[in-house]
Structures are given as C-alpha cells and as structure tokens.
Amino acid sequence: MxxxxxxxxxxxxxxxxxxxxxxxxxxxxxxxxxxxxxxxxxxxxxxxxxxxxxxxxxxxxxxxxxxxxxxxxxxxxxxxxxxxxxxVLQKFTLLENLDISEFDRILNVTKAAAIEYVKKGVRVNAICPGGVDTALTQEVPAMMQESGYVPEEFPNMRIGRFADPTELAEMAV
Ligand SMILES: NC(=O)c1ccc[n+]([C@@H]2O[C@H](COP(=O)([O-])OP(=O)(O)OC[C@H]3O[C@@H](n4cnc5c(N)ncnc54)[C@H](O)[C@@H]3O)[C@@H](O)[C@H]2O)c1
CATH class of the missing domain: 3.40.50.720 (NAD(P)-binding Rossmann-like Domain)
Structure with missing residues (x-):
C-alpha cells in the first residue's frame, strides 16, 4: 500500500x-x-x-x-x-518590481529540501508548468487588464495552447 x-x-x-x-x-x-x-x-x-x-x-x-x-x-x-x-495567483508584476528577498526565499526553500533529504531516500522535485487550463488561469486576462502589464508573448507557452490538468497529473504520478 x-x-x-x-x-x-x-x-x-x-x-x-x-x-x-x-x-x-x-x-x-x-x-x-x-x-x-x-x-x-x-x-x-x-x-x-x-x-x-x-x-x-x-x-x-x-x-x-x-x-x-x-x-x-x-x-x-x-x-x-x-x-x-x-x-494561488500572485498579482501580475514585472520581475524588476518583485521583492528579491522573497523571490530568493521561495526558491531556496525548494532547493534546500531537495539537497538535505536526498541521502535519506526522499526525492524533492518541482513541476513548473506554463499555462494550464484551470480556474486559476481564467482570472489572468482580468488581472492583466487591472495591472496594466500585458506581455507581447508568453514564452512558456510555446506549445501554442494551454496544457490540460491531466497532463500535469501524469507528470506528478
Ligand atoms: N494553471 C496554470 O496555468 C498554472 C501554471 C503554473 C503553475 N500552476 C500551479 O499549479 C497549482 C495548481 O493550480 P490550478 O491551476 O489547478 O489552481 P486552482 O486555483 O484551480 O486550484 C488550486 C486549489 O488549491 C486550493 N488552495 C489554494 N490555497 C490553499 C491553501 N492555502 N490551503 C489549502 N488549499 C488551498 C484551492 O482551494 C484550489 O482548490 C498551483 O500551485 C499553481 O500555482 C498553475
């Protein structure tokens, strides 16, 4: 089991x-x-x-x-x-407006867990998808309008479509 x-x-x-x-x-x-x-x-x-x-x-x-x-x-x-x-979705903002200490803290927590526990047989991996068709992404257009930040293209959506949640599920399994 x-x-x-x-x-x-x-x-x-x-x-x-x-x-x-x-x-x-x-x-x-x-x-x-x-x-x-x-x-x-x-x-x-x-x-x-x-x-x-x-x-x-x-x-x-x-x-x-x-x-x-x-x-x-x-x-x-x-x-x-x-x-x-x-x-949850954070407010859309340019990288230059992000608080760097918060950005570092979030990334470092992931990395530290992966390094500290690998020898104990615990693997820690991150899945970083582009756009996935979910309730969360339905909010994106309105949030972009509100923030005034609309990128010319979405570099992480080269696939040309939103991913389906089942594709992420497969990766997680
Ligand atoms: N949808 C995308 O395009 C996309 C892209 C990249 C990363 N992600 C990440 O994938 C994950 C799932 O996204 P999704 O699109 O399925 O989102 P979603 O909004 O459809 O679902 C998120 C779920 O998490 C729950 N949740 C949120 N905060 C919680 C909390 N503090 N405690 C307990 N439950 C909480 C919500 O109730 C909801 O059921 C998120 O971490 C999101 O950042 C999504």
Missing part, C-alpha cells in the same frame, strides 16, 4: 492528480481549504473504485499541515508521496 497527500485537491490539477494517483493504486489524502470541492474529489476517487480521505486545511498554516499529516498517519500509518500543489 502506498499513500499520497495531494494539496489543492479540490480543483483542476490537484483533482486530476488525485484521480490518477488513485488509479495507479495510491490511497489519496486529499487536502483543500474548500471543503465542498475537496469532498467532491474524494467522491470521484471512490466512484472510480479508489480509497482515500479528505482533510480540510489551509496549507499556509502550520496547524493545517500538522492536521492533514496526522490524519494520514492515523489512518494509514505512512505517507509515501506529497504533491504540494495548492497555490
């Missing part, structure tokens, strides 16, 4: 990954702060014959993280994979 924790499991990429992980045999601990959409993901997992649980939690709060890790350990006694997928 293998157990995967998926955060942001109530929507697009997180839901697709939860369903795909379940199909491949994982028990899925679905986490989201939106209880209605998170419960719906659990229902879909069960509908396709899978098993899991839903935990409502805010991943940006330590107490929230403790709650879903405890729920996973109490129920299954192990966690084999985390898909730390929950995320």
């Amino acid at each position: 293998q157990v995967a924790v998926v955060t942001g499991a109530g929507s697009a990429i997180g839901r697709a990954a939860s369903l795909r992980l379940s199909e491949t045999g994982f028990k899925v601990v679905a986490v989201d702060f939106n209880a209605a959409t998170g419960e719906e993901t659990l229902r879909l997992i069960r509908e396709q014959g899978g098993e899991g649980l839903f935990v409502q939690a805010d991943v940006s709060k330590e107490a929230g993280v403790e709650r879903y890790v405890k729920a996973a350990m109490d129920t299954y006694g192990r966690i084999d994979a985390f898909f730390n997928n929950a995320g």
Whole structure:
C-alpha cells in the first residue's frame, strides 16, 4: 500500500492528480481549504473504485499541515508521496518590481529540501508548468487588464495552447 497527500485537491490539477494517483493504486489524502470541492474529489476517487480521505486545511498554516499529516498517519500509518500543489495567483508584476528577498526565499526553500533529504531516500522535485487550463488561469486576462502589464508573448507557452490538468497529473504520478 502506498499513500499520497495531494494539496489543492479540490480543483483542476490537484483533482486530476488525485484521480490518477488513485488509479495507479495510491490511497489519496486529499487536502483543500474548500471543503465542498475537496469532498467532491474524494467522491470521484471512490466512484472510480479508489480509497482515500479528505482533510480540510489551509496549507499556509502550520496547524493545517500538522492536521492533514496526522490524519494520514492515523489512518494509514505512512505517507509515501506529497504533491504540494495548492497555490494561488500572485498579482501580475514585472520581475524588476518583485521583492528579491522573497523571490530568493521561495526558491531556496525548494532547493534546500531537495539537497538535505536526498541521502535519506526522499526525492524533492518541482513541476513548473506554463499555462494550464484551470480556474486559476481564467482570472489572468482580468488581472492583466487591472495591472496594466500585458506581455507581447508568453514564452512558456510555446506549445501554442494551454496544457490540460491531466497532463500535469501524469507528470506528478
Ligand atoms: N494553471 C496554470 O496555468 C498554472 C501554471 C503554473 C503553475 N500552476 C500551479 O499549479 C497549482 C495548481 O493550480 P490550478 O491551476 O489547478 O489552481 P486552482 O486555483 O484551480 O486550484 C488550486 C486549489 O488549491 C486550493 N488552495 C489554494 N490555497 C490553499 C491553501 N492555502 N490551503 C489549502 N488549499 C488551498 C484551492 O482551494 C484550489 O482548490 C498551483 O500551485 C499553481 O500555482 C498553475
């Protein structure tokens, strides 16, 4: 038995990954702060014959993280994979207007975890997609208008279309 924790499991990429992980045999601990959409993901997992649980939690709060890790350990006694997928859209802004210390902090946290735990058999990888067709990207045109920042082209969308959440799910699995 293998157990995967998926955060942001109530929507697009997180839901697709939860369903795909379940199909491949994982028990899925679905986490989201939106209880209605998170419960719906659990229902879909069960509908396709899978098993899991839903935990409502805010991943940006330590107490929230403790709650879903405890729920996973109490129920299954192990966690084999985390898909730390929950995320929000930040205001569109040019790189030059970003606070560099915040930018560095975010990147360094990813790197440090990968280096510190690799010898303990824990792999830490990041998926950095271009545009994916989800609720999050539906907000982009309005946010661009509001910020006044509209790039001439989207260099990370050379594929010429938005990716589908299932393509990201496959990569996560
Ligand atoms: N859609 C894209 O084009 C795109 C591109 C690059 C990266 N991403 C990243 O992929 C991830 C998933 O994106 P998506 O497009 O599926 O977004 P989405 O907005 O459709 O789904 C995000 C989910 O995360 C949940 N969530 C947000 N903050 C949370 C919190 N603090 N605690 C618990 N749950 C929380 C939301 O309720 C929602 O269910 C995000 O981290 C996003 O930054 C998306």
